[in-house]
Amino acid sequence: MKYSRQRELIRQAVMEHPVHPTADAVYAMVREREPNISLGTVYRNLNQLAQQGELLKICLPGASDRFDARTDAHHHLLCDRCGRLYDIELGDLSGLEARIRGITDFTVTGYQVYITGICQNCAEKH
């Protein structure tokens, strides 16, 4: 992977964004510094960085994909009202893991807990 100014700006945008941005949000952020960048380039680089393990791509049911600079195992909270995605620490889930892995005739490779609700920010405003 060769250096590119655009990719660095994209990486930086994801790291600085407090609540995991969509590709479109990254596009908007990067455009402030690099007005001629194309959306295609943003998508290409986000996918590339995710594939290299430098970023996490979070696919959500029914919504746009999000990107996360934190690559260690953790879970996410999705606000139903504003659509923002927050990190959450669920701590030790070995009980759940053991139960899942106890299921016969299916080789478990991973699992994800998606939690939905209303975030503090939205709760205050209503």
Place this chain on the structure above:
Amino acid sequence: MKYSRQRELIRQAVMEHPVHPTADAVYAMVREREPNISLGTVYRNLNQLAQQGELLKICLPGASDRFDARTDAHHHLLCDRCGRLYDIELGDLSGLEARIRGITDFTVTGYQVYITGICQNCAEKH
């Protein structure tokens, strides 16, 4: 909601399908008996039935939506290889629920456990 032959065939297709079909799969099934049915009608009715609670619409990250005739609370296994979706009983998850609800500053309305892996069928063939 008024009776329609098409809707009955759609409902039946979902009930009979062993591993929760996509809209497209339902379309293919129903077309055998109702060759002129349109894909739009299939989507409209699946969404309608899901909204009435007669069906479950399962949104998967990165894949097409699936439909499930079982409407009680249960979780799902997604095969990475063939893309089929299976039902799973995780039993009592009150520990996890309590932990999730213990999170401050977020009003939890729901959560979903998505488990990925290789199904028996695919494991045998390789």
Place this chain on the structure above:
DNA sequence: ATACATGCAAACGGTTTGCAGAATA
């Protein structure tokens, strides 16, 4: 008669891709 349904085709939103030209190594 009046609602609600259908088939069709066009629109949609998010994402990917093919291409010619530009930047990096």
Place this chain on the structure above:
DNA sequence: TATTCTGCAAACCGTTTGCATGTAT
């Protein structure tokens, strides 16, 4: 120079929608 990158625009896929017609009540 060889490779990887970019911007652009068109293609793509799953899904939704507008419309004129048809069907159930």
